[in-house]
Amino acid sequence: MAFRSEETKNRLLNLLKDPVLLITIIIIFAALAIFIIYPIFKVFSASLTNRSGQFDLSAYTKAFSNRYMRQGFFNSLLVAGLTAFFGMLIGYIFAYTINRTDIPFKGFFRTVAILPIVFPPFIGALSIIMLFGFNGLITAGIFGIRNFPVYGLWGLMMAQVVCFFPVAFITLDGVIGTISPTLEDAAFNLGANRWQAFRKVILPMSIPGIASTMLVLFIESLADFGNPLILAGSKFPVLSVQAYLQITGMYDTRGGAALAVWLLFPSIVAFIIQKYWVGKKKYVTVTGKPTTSVLKSVNRPVKWLLFSLCMLMAAFTLTIYATIFWGAFVKAWGMNNTLTLENFRYVFDVGLEAIKDTLIIAFTSTPISALLGMVIAFLLVRKLFPGRKLMEFTSLLSFAVPGTVIGIGYILAFNTKPFLLTGTLAILVLNFVFRYVPVGIQSGVALLNQVDPAIEEAAYTLGADNRQVFTRVTLPLIVPAFFSALVFAFVRAMTAISAAIFLVSARWNLITVQILSQSDSGRLSEACAFSVILIAMIMAFILVLKIFLKNKVSLSGSESMGQG
The missing domain is CATH 1.10.3720.10 (MetI-like)
Structure with missing residues (x-):
């Protein structure tokens, strides 16, 4: 001391x-x-505090006793958790495919993987309505379906994953890119097959990056407001939107503040875990990266499976943003597709x-x-x-x-x-x-x-x-x-x-x-x-x-x- x-x-x-x-x-x-x-x-x-400035917990008891608000809290955690998992999974697939296979069009996939970062996050939600809504190009236009549940969990999840998986890709691209392929060579020399080399070498060394990425995506999704405001709908309340509506619609500042505090706690906990525990855990390799190991990481069928998954996600992502550009030049989306500059x-x-x-x-x-x-x-x-x-x-x-x-x-x-x-x-x-x-x-x-x-x-x-x-x-x-x-x-x-x-x-x-x-x-x-x-x-x-x-x-x- x-x-x-x-x-x-x-x-x-x-x-x-x-x-x-x-x-x-x-x-x-x-x-x-x-x-x-x-x-x-x-x-x-x-x-x-109440209007008299006295200590008062009634705003919290009111929020906790409201079933709709409780559901909004659990929905927020559910969406954040699913976004963290699926966003990390897609980001990992992109990062692993680019770093560990010799697929064509790597530059294209890398560009598409970071493209959503420069776009407003809620534009994805807008596009999903235009593609899968009542007059959606895909649901109504191609399949004749007019009751697809675009408002609620499924529509919101599509928007969140498209918006936030690039954050996972950027982190995991760096993580996998720094794992030396010579470690896989050593595993192969000891008799391991490709699956064992991935499961016992690449995946364990990726775990700190995976955990950190999931926590970051959890925080980002929990804090997001634009996508839930557009896609959550009245039957799927989300706490960030409910706090906003409590203040702007109900003019209840105390109630909105109580919901905001409720939303704040899981975000802060995830941030502390990510910053001061998971963020400190990492593995570093300093050996070289021979090309032969990259080619041996996966066999030919798996390589083309990974390529197909990346291409599918890339096509979906580009469709999301192309829809916005198309919609800007038609008179009334879903009703009058005449081109116009109006x-x-x-x-x-x-x-x-x-x-x-x-x-x-x-x-x-x-x-x-x-x-x-x-x-x-x-x-x-x-x-x-x-x-x-x-x-x-x-x-x-x-x-x-x-x-x-x-x-x-x-x-x-x-x-x-x-x-x-x-x-x-x-x-x-x-x-x-x-x-x-x-x-x-x-x-x-x-x-x-x-x-x-x-x-x-x-x-x-x-x-x-x-x-x-x-x-x-x-x-x-x-x-x-x-x-x-x-x-x-x-x-x-x-x-x-x-x-x-x-x-x-x-x-x-x-x-x-x-x-x-x-x-x-x-x-x-x-x-x-x-x-x-x-x-x-x-x-x-x-x-x-x-x-x-x-x-x-x-x-x-x-x-x-x-x-x-």
Whole structure:
């Protein structure tokens, strides 16, 4: 204990010697407290106190005694669990097939596997209605079925798995890709067959990645709002939607807050398990990867079976998104398929302000979120200071908190002085900044752990201070992580709905809210047109960013060669 106290004292003394670093840490802690912890606290506070400010559990007893609400909680867990399993399974099949077989079109499958990430999550739900609904292209148009249960568990599961399996693929692609095929060679040399090599070598080494992936998908699905709002239906209540309806429909803030707390607990538990237990467990191999092992991992029939499964999922995924583009150019989906541009005229007539607002909010929040992520990552990896673990946990916490909870929290926290932000641009920007900063932090931490600290130490030796080292040495070295954070923050800001739907106002609206509004009104073609405009803006941003990054790298390389 004395040793720890002495260590803490030394860290404080070092901080006092660098006031810029100290002020930066204080500001970040204050920002995390105000914009992450305080809203969550307000949700708890609202659910536990009555109008007189007295402690009161009636909101919880009312929620628990309501059979419909209890069913919503169990439905949320059911959908999250099924999404975690099937999303992981499909992601694993894609990752294993790409890394362990010599199938053709690997680049195509890899592209399709990550395609849903850049699309708004609820667009899949919209497309599933158009394909399998009452006038669905597949159910009604091809099979003549008009009573397919698209609203409820089956429709919602299709949307969730399509939306979230790319998250599983990205993680598992890295996991399987780092398992050396020479380990399978050793198993073959010891007399194992292909199934035994997979079951006793590849699968056990994949388990930490599988567990981590399932927990992440569980959190993502539990927090999702857009797909359940469109597809859950009245007979299949989901808690995130019920909390929203409790506030906006019933005007019961306490009841909505109680449901939000109910939803928060499994998310936080899954996040802690994933981050601090499963996330620490991994196997690493450092040997080479001879091509012969890749070819021997599966026999010919299994290879083509895996290829067929990947092709089937790829075809379904492409159909989902192609349907959106087709729907944007027809007069009335399912009733009048005459090609027209009227839907886009409608978009720019009715939704032009929402488009402008969305771009302003995204372009304002994106660089702030990405830069803040890099600063926090730098502090976590390169600096020792009291409360470092607390900063890490708090800054990553918003990843685990469902958007519904964040939205309710921001309404409660910033609706009165001294933080009166309701209805302003600031509340939307701040929501996006602190909601999506964890990705920048994780990207920055991962890359900084691969950068030799000796490079920064050399700069300190030459007389540079912390600000100069970060801006001139560290930040240029983590440019890839910075741009990854930029892309993610922009895409999420453009496609967010769960928290943002609570925060929009007459002055500031979002395209995603317009899409949901059009869907609720039965104007599916107009909703598709809004979606196409949204997708086009996202793809244009990513393309421009890639060109900029490529030119920047080329320019840096030319300068280095000139200096050399």
